[in-house]
Amino acid sequence: MTRSSADDPDRLQAVFAYHQATKHRFEAYARGPGYLDWATQPEPFRRYVGARLIMLHRVPPGDDPRYDAVFAPGQGPAPAPVNLRSVSQLFYDSLALSAWKRLGDTRWALRVNASSGNLHPTEGYLICGPVEGLCDTPMVCHYAPQVHGLEVLAEFGAPHWGALCTGFPAPTFFIGLTSIHWREAWKYGQRAYRYCMHDAGHALGAISMAAAGLGWRTRLLDALGAEDLASLMGTFRDHDAEREEPDMLIACVPAQQLPEQTALPDAVVRPFAALAWQGRPNQLSPSHVEWGIEDIARAVRKPRGEVQYERLASAPSLWPLEPHPVSLRRTIRQRRSAVAMDGRTRLSRVGFYRMLYRTLAVPGTVPFSTLPWKPHLHLVLFVHRVDDLAAGLYLLVRDPAQREALQAAFAQLSPCQSPPGCPEQLPLYCLIEAQTQTAARQIACHQDIAGDGCFSLAMLAEYRAPLERYGPWFYPRLYWEAGMIGQLLYLEAEAAGIRATGIGCFFDDPMHEVLGLAGDAFQDLYHFTVGGAVEDTRLTTEPAYPV
Numbered sequence: 333m334t335r336s337s338a339d340d341p342d343r344l345q346a347v348f349a350y351h352q353a354t355k356h357r358f359e360a361y362a363r364g365p366g367y368l369d370w371a372t373q374p375e376p377f378r379r380y381v382g383a384r385l386i387m388l389h390r391v392p393p394g395d396d397p398r399y400d401a402v403f404a405p406g407q408g409p410a411p412a413p414v415n416l417r418s419v420s421q422l423f424y425d426s427l428a429l430s431a432w433k434r435l436g437d438t439r440w441a442l443r444v445n446a447s448s449g450n451l452h453p454t455e456g457y458l459i460c461g462p463v464e465g466l467c468d469t470p471m472v473c474h475y476a477p478q479v480h481g482l483e484v485l486a487e488f489g490a491p492h493w494g495a496l497c498t499g500f501p502a503p504t505f506f507i508g509l510t511s512i513h514w515r516e517a518w519k520y521g522q523r524a525y526r527y528c529m530h531d532a533g534h535a536l537g538a539i540s541m542a543a544a545g546l547g548w549r550t551r552l553l554d555a556l557g558a559e560d561l562a563s564l565m566g567t568f569r570d571h572d573a574e575r576e577e578p579d580m581l582i583a584c585v586p587a588q589q590l591p592e593q594t595a596l597p598d599a600v601v602r603p604f605a606a607l608a609w610q611g612r613p614n615q616l617s618p619s620h621v622e623w624g625i626e627d628i629a630r631a632v633r634k635p636r637g638e639v640q641y642e643r644l645a646s647a648p649s650l651w652p653l654e655p656h657p658v659s660l661r662r663t664i665r666q667r668r669s670a671v672a673m674d675g676r677t678r679l680s681r682v683g684f685y686r687m688l689y690r691t692l693a694v695p696g697t698v699p700f701s702t703l704p705w706k707p708h709l710h711l712v713l714f715v716h717r718v719d720d721l722a723a724g725l726y727l728l729v730r731d732p733a734q735r736e737a738l739q740a741a742f743a744q745l746s747p748c749q750s751p752p753g754c755p756e757q758l759p760l761y762c763l764i765e766a767q768t769q770t771a772a773r774q775i776a777c778h779q780d781i782a783g784d785g786c787f788s789l790a791m792l793a794e795y796r797a798p799l800e801r802y803g804p805w806f807y808p809r810l811y812w813e814a815g816m817i818g819q820l821l822y823l824e825a826e827a828a829g830i831r832a833t834g835i836g837c838f839f840d841d842p843m844h845e846v847l848g849l850a851g852d853a854f855q856d857l858y859h860f861t862v863g864g865a866v867e868d869t870r871l872t873t874e875p876a877y878p879v
């Protein structure tokens with residue numbers, strides 16, 4: 333098992349120090365530029381100059397599959413054949429542009445996957461064997477959302493491909509994600525690494541839900557080390573453009589059954605570094621400021637090795653949900669963040685419970701079956717406007733085995749009774765009945781959206797114990813889990829006819845103080861708000877791609 337905390341005490345200390353240093357406090361925000369330097373604003377799109385471009389199809393969303401079908405184990409669509417059309421659809425529904433917004437002469441693109449500040453540090457890669465209509469030769473490509481195409485970076489032989497995907501049902505292929513930290517650091521400074529990892533989690537969630545729409549399953553290949561990922565995606569190459577840190581590789585399995593395998597053979601991965609790599613990454617900004625992000629990125633690089641993750645001791649049981657009459661793919665492509673909440677819209681109690689239930693890691697369900705580890709994040713909910721439910725603070729325990737630890741950690745509050753009408757499948761507890769809009773707003777950097785929705789929430793991670801158990805490389809994984817919950821909540825809100833917004837700006841320790849949390853057994857990693865959106869009527873919307 334890969335356990336690097338003992339081997340790497342300095343790296344673990346670097347993680348704890350980074351996390352502490354990048355907390356927003358009432359007295360001072362984490363270190364950042366404090367203004368937007370427009371002269372160094374990063375180009376929104378990474379392109380590989382000189383790489384051959386393969387255009388993908390823009391597959392318009394239809395009525396099927398229905399949104400809920402893909403979340404009910406065994407009821408999703410039959411696996412689609414892997415071909416140009418289905419691979420195109422997978423990218424179209426996960427990492428592609430979803431629209432352009434315009435205000436006067438200024439225009440900016442939105443994407444299917446959410447990103448802090450719309451800065452999109454996450455880049456996508458495809459590693460595949462021969463795919464009907466797409467390629468005859470196995471290849472590594474960079475996904476270019478600007479044009480919805482694949483830039484071919486390297487090709488390799490069929491025997492090499494056969495050896496790479498040994499153990500996976502044919503025709504499995506792989507999707508890699510990397511982060512260009514500078515994109516977020518340009519605006520947010522030192523805290524930006526956190527946002528990059530939230531965004532990677534959003535992208536991972538988006539990919540796993542888009543794959544489910546095609547009847548495919550996804551699995552994080554977590555036995556790979558950072559060096560393996562760099563070899564497979566070619567990010568080890570020297571160039572003058574902004575560096576990409578490889579984050580993860582995901583197996584995309586066109587079958588209902590998900591293999592347990594999380595590794596690729598070492599002897600097959602290493603030779604990728606010797607392929608004839610094509611294309612030169614474009615430079616995004618003329619100059620950069622180093623905020624210490626490369627130090628934390630180095631500290632959390634995972635060594636190669638299988639991990640014996642702890643499993644959920646008692647998995648949540650199935651709660652059959654009344655389906656929403658909406659299309660999965662339309663919901664995915666119309667997802668948007670609310671920029672303001674109306675302070676009026678209310679959510680039904682059962683609607684609230686079902687959203688929370690979806691965030692549980694029910695075995696075999698999308699998207700959390702992609703992750704090989706048990707849930708480490710719990711939700712602390714600020715309930716503002718839910719019918720027949722008292723306003724107040726609630727706790728959703730995503731791993732029931734941690735309930736006692738949470739109870740012991742909350743010095744001020746005690747998770748007591750299950751709220752009225754709450755199904756037994758949902759481990760939700762009332763902490764205190766009270767009006768919490770003001771507290772929610774203040775803690776979310778005084779942002780009104782946190783108090784003006786139906787509810788907002790803090791994602792509280794079991795923090796020190798998993799980092800000490802697994803090693804410093806588990807730090808970004810906590811954020812990936814948070815981002816996945818976020819991407820799912822966006823879709824749940826959209827399917828229910830309301831909206832959501834991720835909230836990366838919050839005051840860390842003041843949130844801990846509300847709960848009476850001392851020490852770092854648990855830490856707040858991400859906030860979210862869900863409610864009735866107010867449209868910004870000054871903006872116009874244009875299609876994602878020329879029609």
Ligand SMILES: Cc1cc2nc3c(=O)[nH]c(=O)nc-3n(C[C@H](O)[C@H](O)[C@H](O)COP(=O)(O)O)c2cc1C
Binds near residue numbers: 534
């Ligand atoms: C990790 C993360 C943090 C975010 N933090 C905030 C925030 O603090 N306040 C806010 O208004 N929006 C926040 N957002 C919403 C983004 O600004 C929004 O996703 C982005 O502008 C793209 O718009 P879209 O979600 O409509 O595609 C956050 C989004 C993410 C993914």
